Amino acid sequence: xxxxxxxxLADDADYAASQQQGSASLMRSDSSSRRSSASxxxxxxxxxxxxxxxxxxTQYASERISGRLRLNKQxxxxxxxxIPYKGQGSNAKLSxxxxxxxxxxxxxxxxxxxxxxxxxxxxWQYIIVVLSSGLAFPPLYFYNGGVKxxxxxxxxxxxxxxxxxxxxxxxxxxxxxxLQRTLSSLELPGAVAxxxxxxxxxxxxxxxxxxxxxxxxSFDGSASHVQQNGRRRQKVQDPARDLSIQVLEKFSLVTRFxxxxxxxxxxxxxxxxxxxxxxRAHNQTLQNYSSSEVANDVEKVPDEVPVASDxxxxxxxxxxWGKPRExxxxxDEWSAxxxxxxxxxxxxxxKKRIFYGGVDYMLRNEVWPFLLGYHAFDSTYAEREYLVSxxxxxxxxxxxxxxxxxxxxxxxxxxxRERRGLVExxxxxxDRSLSFYDGDDNPNVNLLRDILLTYSFYNFDLxxxxxxxxxxxxxxxxxxxxxxxxxxxxxxxxxxxxxxxxDQNGMHTQLFALSKLVELLDSPLHNYFKLNxxxxxxxxxxxxxxxxxxxxxxxxxxxxTMRVWEVMWTxxxxxxxxxxFCVAILKRYRRKIMGEQMDFDxxxxxxxxxxxxxxxxxxxxxAEALCVCAGENGAACIPPGTPPSLPIGEGSLYPxxxxxxxx
Amino acid sequence: MASSRRRMLLKVIILGDSGVGKTSLMNQYxxxxxxxxxxxxxxxDFLTKEVQFEDRLxxxxxxxxxxxxxxxxxxxxxxxGADCCVLVxxxxxxxxxxxxxxxxxxxxxxxxxxxxENFPFIVLGNKIDVDGGNSRVVSEKKARxxxxxxxxxxxxxxxxxxxxxxxxxxxxxxxxxxxxxxxEEIYLPDTIDVAAGRQQRSTGCC
Numbered sequence: 028x029x030x031x032x033x034x035x036l037a038d039d040a041d042y043a044a045s046q047q048q049g050s051a052s053l054m055r056s057d058s059s060s061r062r063s064s065a066s067x068x069x070x071x072x073x074x075x076x077x078x079x080x081x082x083x084x085t086q087y088a089s090e091r092i093s094g095r096l097r098l099n100k101q102x103x104x105x106x107x108x109x110i111p112y113k114g115q116g117s118n119a120k121l122s123x124x125x126x127x128x129x130x131x132x133x134x135x136x137x138x139x140x141x142x143x144x145x146x147x148x149x150x151w152q153y154i155i156v157v158l159s160s161g162l163a164f165p166p167l168y169f170y171n172g173g174v175k176x177x178x179x180x181x182x183x184x185x186x187x188x189x190x191x192x193x194x195x196x197x198x199x200x201x202x203x204x205x206l207q208r209t210l211s212s213l214e215l216p217g218a219v220a221x222x223x224x225x226x227x228x229x230x231x232x233x234x235x236x237x238x239x240x241x242x243x244x245s246f247d248g249s250a251s252h253v254q255q256n257g258r259r260r261q262k263v264q265d266p267a268r269d270l271s272i273q274v275l276e277k278f279s280l281v282t283r284f285x286x287x288x289x290x291x292x293x294x295x296x297x298x299x300x301x302x303x304x305x306x307r308a309h310n311q312t313l314q315n316y317s318s319s320e321v322a323n324d325v326e327k328v329p330d331e332v333p334v335a336s337d338x339x340x341x342x343x344x345x346x347x348w349g350k351p352r353e354x355x356x357x358x359d360e361w362s363a364x365x366x367x368x369x370x371x372x373x374x375x376x377x378k379k380r381i382f383y384g385g386v387d388y389m390l391r392n393e394v395w396p397f398l399l400g401y402h403a404f405d406s407t408y409a410e411r412e413y414l415v416s417x418x419x420x421x422x423x424x425x426x427x428x429x430x431x432x433x434x435x436x437x438x439x440x441x442x443x444r445e446r447r448g449l450v451e452x453x454x455x456x457x458d459r460s461l462s463f464y465d466g467d468d469n470p471n472v473n474l475l476r477d478i479l480l481t482y483s484f485y486n487f488d489l490x491x492x493x494x495x496x497x498x499x500x501x502x503x504x505x506x507x508x509x510x511x512x513x514x515x516x517x518x519x520x521x522x523x524x525x526x527x528x529x530d531q532n533g534m535h536t537q538l539f540a541l542s543k544l545v546e547l548l549d550s551p552l553h554n555y556f557k558l559n560x561x562x563x564x565x566x567x568x569x570x571x572x573x574x575x576x577x578x579x580x581x582x583x584x585x586x587x588t589m590r591v592w593e594v595m596w597t598x599x600x601x602x603x604x605x606x607x608f609c610v611a612i613l614k615r616y617r618r619k620i621m622g623e624q625m626d627f628d629x630x631x632x633x634x635x636x637x638x639x640x641x642x643x644x645x646x647x648x649x650a651e652a653l654c655v656c657a658g659e660n661g662a663a664c665i666p667p668g669t670p671p672s673l674p675i676g677e678g679s680l681y682p683x684x685x686x687x688x689x690x
Numbered sequence: 691m692a693s694s695r696r697r698m699l700l701k702v703i704i705l706g707d708s709g710v711g712k713t714s715l716m717n718q719y720x721x722x723x724x725x726x727x728x729x730x731x732x733x734x735d736f737l738t739k740e741v742q743f744e745d746r747l748x749x750x751x752x753x754x755x756x757x758x759x760x761x762x763x764x765x766x767x768x769x770x771g772a773d774c775c776v777l778v779x780x781x782x783x784x785x786x787x788x789x790x791x792x793x794x795x796x797x798x799x800x801x802x803x804x805x806x807e808n809f810p811f812i813v814l815g816n817k818i819d820v821d822g823g824n825s826r827v828v829s830e831k832k833a834r835x836x837x838x839x840x841x842x843x844x845x846x847x848x849x850x851x852x853x854x855x856x857x858x859x860x861x862x863x864x865x866x867x868x869x870x871x872x873x874e875e876i877y878l879p880d881t882i883d884v885a886a887g888r889q890q891r892s893t894g895c896c
Binding site for chain 1: 709726728732734735757758761763
């Protein structure tokens with residue numbers, strides 16, 4: 028059967044590549060099965076297992092992770108686990124991180140809301156498991172088939188009904204089974220805890236405490252909230268036992284000291300979101316704190332700024348808390364970065380400069396193409412000039428493809444009509460309050476439409492998705508030139524394309540990484556979100572999707588959005604500064620969020636309305652400090668290939684593109 | 691406690707294709723304002739409005755969601771606990787009408803209400819003001835026939851721009867959401883509603 032599939036899909040390079048990968052992991056599966064059999068919880072019976080069940084964390088085939096899917100029966104409860112194979116992929120260290128991030132261990136079916144089955148005619152079958160918390164695991168692709176058997180096995184042990192509305196959706200613990208569900212959920216905490224604590228994969232790479240890894244190192248069932256909270260409370264009383272708490276404490280202390288110092292020096296009034304009671308708590312902790320490391324940091328800070336004579340020394344010390352923001356990069360300084368032929372001599376220094384100060388608005392159209400990767404830093408004037416002319420022709424060619432579709436032809440081209448309709452609906456409501464896009468028949472609005480439609484032909488698989496017009500609008504505003512705007516947008520979408528993928532993989536990966544970062548950098552806040560059913564971080568969806576772009580009413584706000592973007596685009600310190608920026612904002616309002624006992628709805632509303640009020644410079648400094656504090660542990664929270672990370676290895680692929688975009 | 695809070699708050703979800711006027715309808719009803727400059731909704735947002743019904747005060751929480759199908763995986767988080775679902779289409783765009791069925795089904799799957807057969811939906815045919823009605827492609831008769839076939843869903847023709855029929859539609863929405871509530875209360879102790887289940891569990895254990 029597999030051969031027949033292979034035959035049918037012989038022309039599908041994506042499919043072929045992963046078949047190779049699939050067979051490679053098949054060879055490894057012998058050893059992994061022995062290892063994983065040791066991870067059975069006590070008394071659990073394996074009722075189903077399937078090898079080569081794979082997740083696609085990014086759209087790149089090289090980053091797929093294969094593993095073994097199992098169903099374990101323990102007493103009356105059924106659990107699902109998915110353990111990735113060890114040592115997969117070219118970068119063993121990275122995949123070890125992924126292993127821990129993506130491992131699904133002992134999820135009880137009482138916590139599963141539904142399973143959606145996808146059986147495309149082309150490509151592999153996959154399932155999406157949706158938890159009652161709203162969190163969904165990444166799609167699990169069955170390279171060797173077996174979805175039917177999987178569902179049949181579940182049905183033997185758990186109440187499973189096919190949705191009356193969609194034959195491909197299977198509801199677990201449907202309402203008819205209310206009583207059974209209530210009963211079985213009562214026995215949950217113990218069962219989950221035993222399943223988790225006996226799993227050997229838990230204790231591997233992350234250097235945070237055992238308990239932290241147990242309840243946070245991977246996806247897990249959420250039914251054990253109460254118990255975990257109990258455990259956490261114990262830990263809070265004993266910070267030395269938990270490195271993530273230490274990081275938190277350290278950050279709070281250092282931040283407080285650095286803030287007070289810099290406030291004195293600059294006479295700056297800094298609304299930091301930390302309340303008096305927290306300050307007292309920090310003081311208390313400081314007095315009790317014996318770590319010489321923290322004491323050293325604290326002592327260093329006061330003399331950080333005045334000793335500005337040696338730039339290196341200056342940098343080392345101020346790294347403890349975000350360096351003061353600088354003035355934007357200006358024209359004279361910018362020209363000094365070039366050699367006689369137009370190469371940027373020291374791109375790292377340039378990125379650093381922009382990271383701390385941004386770019387003067389007059390220079391943006393020159394600088395952004397470099398930051399976005401459209402122009403190479405080591406290209407010459409002549410090379411860039413040539414590239415621009417070649418790319419202009421290429422743009423015109425692609426644009427012609429849709430422009431040449433006659434209205435007669437369009438009548439028989441539903442997909443084109445629908446796509447054009449979507450784009451046209453969105454461009455007329457993108458930043459129209461700015462004078463640049465203002466008024467009837469505004470030519471710039473038409474340019475937005477042309478560029479987006481051309482992009483949807485340039486990358487037909489990805490097509491057009493809402494949010495793209497928000498990303499293009501500032502680029503066109505800066506670049507002014509149609510073809511140049513297009514290619515800068517293309518470069519940006521190389522990084523952010525997965526955000527707009529049909530399976531929302533890029534978004535889920537980022538929100539997942541964000542939850543890991545908050546857990547590392549503010550575990551009380553993490554616990555609060557966990558208890559309040561907010562761990563899906565959907566309230567940060569807009570921040571991440573359109574890069575903190577806000578409801579723009581004035582040029583001033585537009586300017587601030589562009590500033591955040593260019594700082595993030597430097598990828599100085601981290602490619603994922605935007606995630607630390609999210610953490611920084613949440614930390615600023617942590618007292619309000621927890622103090623007012625915000626639930627998911629209130630939190631979403633609060634964050635949606637926050638957009639105009641974020642203190643940009645201060646939050647960037649916080650984000651920088653958090654990134655430094657988190658260090659390797661922070662980087663380990665973010666799976667490789669998480670947008671905007673650039674592709675590792677092969678080119679761009681957008682899977683699951685068979686469904687029509689418009690319904 | 692959980693039940694008294696639920697009784698006060700009525701959650702309404704507005705669904706429909708991109709650009710049919712979901713945000714505009716919500717703003718017209720809550721703020722009595724119309725703007726040509728609403729942005730495409732990214733993620734989700736909601737507005738609340740106090741309503742009085744049979745001498746009782748309720749908070750209507752109206753959720754506005756992204757219309758592009760690609761964002762539907764978010765629905766699970768936003769739809770749950772809904773008391774009423776408003777399906778909106780543009781009377782000038784056939785496709786938006788044809789998709790109503792999909793939106794209805796998608797809602798039932800993702801929100802998994804306790805009694806899907808009787809869950810209150812309401813259909814709004816919006817933008818009847820456009821071009822004096824000359825560009826209209828979905829007739830009222832056709833829309834009413836579809837609503838009848840789906841268990842007599844109440845139907846309103848609206849213009850968010852001119853505020854036509856919006857108040858009446860939302861009054862119907864509020865009263866239907868309210869009708870859905872008593873049942874919820876009865877079932878609350880055993881309901882699979884996640885939020886309520888959690889609260890119950892945590893108060894039980896702490």
